[in-house]
Amino acid sequence: MTITTPARATAVRHLSAPATARLLGSWRATGPAYASLADALRAAVLAGSLPALTRLPSERDLASALHVSRTTTSAAYARLRELGFATSHVGSGTVTVLPRGGRHAGSTRPSAGDAPVTDLADEHAxxxxxxxPDAVDALHGAYARALEALPAYLGTGGYAHLGLDTLRRAVARRYSARGVPTTADQVLVTTGAQQALAVLATTLVRRGETAVVESPTYFHGIEVLQRAGARVVGVPPGDVESLESAVRATGARLVYLVPDHHNPTGTSLDHDARRAVADLAARLDVTVVGDETLTDLDLDGVGPLPPLAGPGTHPRLVSVGSASKSFWGGLRVGWVRADRQLVHRLGAARQVLDIATPVLEQLAVAELLEVEHxxxxxxxxxxxxxxxxxxxxxxxxxxxxxxxxxxxxxxxxxxxxxxxxxxxxxxxxxxxxxxxxxxxxxxxxxxxxxxxxxxxxxxxxxxxxxxxxxxxxxxxxx
Structure with a gap:
């Protein structure tokens, strides 16, 4: 399999030697040092933490920062070029790139969903x-029924800024069945849960304010807050006392939690912890966002726990859901369950990104929710x-x-x-x-x-x- 790289790549950013050393952390493994360094740099490119078109520090500067010989950094850069992850030109230095030709056009290996957007060069990786997960068997039938329902919408402009009424009602019934009475006007349909998190972050957090998250937690949840300009502070998952202490100490405006089958630890908040979080939101006037994208995946039959929203509709309690994990990531349909005033505020803000979620996908998800049992x-x-x-x-x-x-x-x-x-x-x-x-x-x-x-x-x-x-x-x- 031949891997080719661009004849010339123009860097759009530069990474200093100290920043590179911090990014790589403990990179050494057994075997030749240059190979370990090349693998660490390649892994960073694949993870997205070292973006393509980044000019790397000079061999000499990186050698000094990592306390290795220049021979090591020179050989590591040469290895990156050989593997198709870097290109070097006089006057331009060494620039990271993504390999071309590393996968056959017909390859069916999934691209990263809850993962970095880059690919391993080896199609057999x-x-x-x-x-x-892969799609559920019922997906094709849901799309077929959605196509049958589609003509009823073709006479409209196709933009439903808050979501199709049929899907919003289906999501509302879902929450009501879990013990949280919900109406359709408390639901905003988004293009995946990730968009929901991004819109919530940019709407509720101002640059320089603090957001509190569990640590560890879903890394794209951290990213959307950081990109919104928030200072992100972590507390241990499930530790409500530490959570309250952090909110009080920092004056945080938003808390992001994964209450069910936490990503990545797999733990869930018990009933007492959920009540304590809801009480905290009311007393400290902080918005708590509960990411429920994994709620359906109760593998041991423990049984569903109530949403953080509880039986009421407190404006400081927000739930985010998605069809991605339950049915298929390719659907790209998510939702927010919140106070109706916040729903309209978020609906206006999301139009900067994509106006509305595709109609056919919304109809398909509505069909799937009808037969999810x-x-x-x-x-x-x-x-x-x-x-x-x-x-x-x-x-x-x-x-x-x-x-x-x-x-x-x-x-x-x-x-x-x-x-x-x-x-x-x-x-x-x-x-x-x-x-x-x-x-x-x-x-x-x-x-x-x-x-x-x-x-x-x-x-x-x-x-x-x-x-x-x-x-x-x-x-x-x-």
Whole structure:
């Protein structure tokens, strides 16, 4: 397989040597230092933390910052060029790029959903960073019924800024069935839950204000807050006392939580914690956003817990949901359940991004919600089997690791016993495996002894992934 790179790449940003050293963290593995450094840089490009078209520091400056020889950095840059991840020209330095020609046009390997947007160059690589399962069997039929319903909407302009009434009513019924009486005007339909989080962040947080999140947490949740200009402070998942202390100390305007099958730890807030969070929102006048994209994925039959919104409609309690994890990521349909005044405010703000969510996808999701009681048991059973396979395989191969078996969700939060998450992620890239190191899920770069492994791929792919993980671990530990 031939990998080609652009003849010339113009850098749009520059990364200093000290910043590169901070980005790479503990990058060393066993074997040649130049190979470990090249793998670490390549992993950063694939993770999106080192964007393409970034001019890297000079070989001399990076060698000084990393306390290695210039021969090491020179050989590492040469290795990056060989693999198609960098290009160098006189006067332009070394610039990161993404390889071209690394995948056949007909490849069906999924691109990253809950993962970085870049790809491994090898079409046979395994992606354990993505946390979005394949589509449910009922999806095709839902689209067929949606097409039958579509003619009724063709006489309109096609823009439903707050969402189609039929979908908003379906989502409202869903919340009402969970014990939270909801009407359609309390629901905003968005283009995926990620857009919902982005609109909430830009609407509710001003530049320089503080937002409090769990640490670790969903890394795109951290990103949307940081891009909105917020100072992001982390507290341990489930620790409501620390949460309240952080809100009081910082004057935070927004709290972001994943209450059900937390990403990445898999834990859930109990009834007492949910009541305490709702009370906190009212007493401290802070908006609490509960990300419920994983709520449906209760794999052990523990049973659904009530939304953070509780039985009322407090304006400071907001829920975000999505069809991505329950049915298919390609649907790109999400929603916000909030006070109707906030719904209209968010609806006006989201028009800067995309005006409205596509009509056909909304109709398809409305169809799926009508029969979700028939769909979700099969979804849970398939994910339960994959979770158990990955847990058992990893525990057997790595007896010194901490491998919890989460009661729901899509991933394992694995403890390595030593702070080598970033070197392991870099070594995994060399084995054709993509995984997510722990620091990516924290606002301060901690959790260096953890990695997140998703179990959304097929059993055969998961078994192959563990083989690659074992080889990567040997690279790190010798």
């Amino acid at each position: 395994v992606d354990l960073a993505q946390a979005t 028939e769909i979700l048991p099969g979804r849970r059973a398939a994910l339960r089997a994959r979770r158990d396979l990955l847990v058992d395989e990893v525990r057997e191969r790595f007896p010194d690791w901490d491998v919890p078996r989460p009661s729901g969700g899509l991933c394992l939060w694995v403890g390595l016993g030593r702070p080598v998450a970033q070197p392991l992620a870099a070594a995994a890239v060399a084995e054709g495996l993509q995984l997510s190191p722990g620091p990516r899920f924290t606002p301060d770069g901690t959790a260096k002894d953890r990695v997140r492994l998703t179990y959304t791929r097929s059993p055969a792919v998961l078994a192959d992934a563990v083989d690659r993980l074992e080889r990567a671990w040997r690279r790190v530990t010798g």
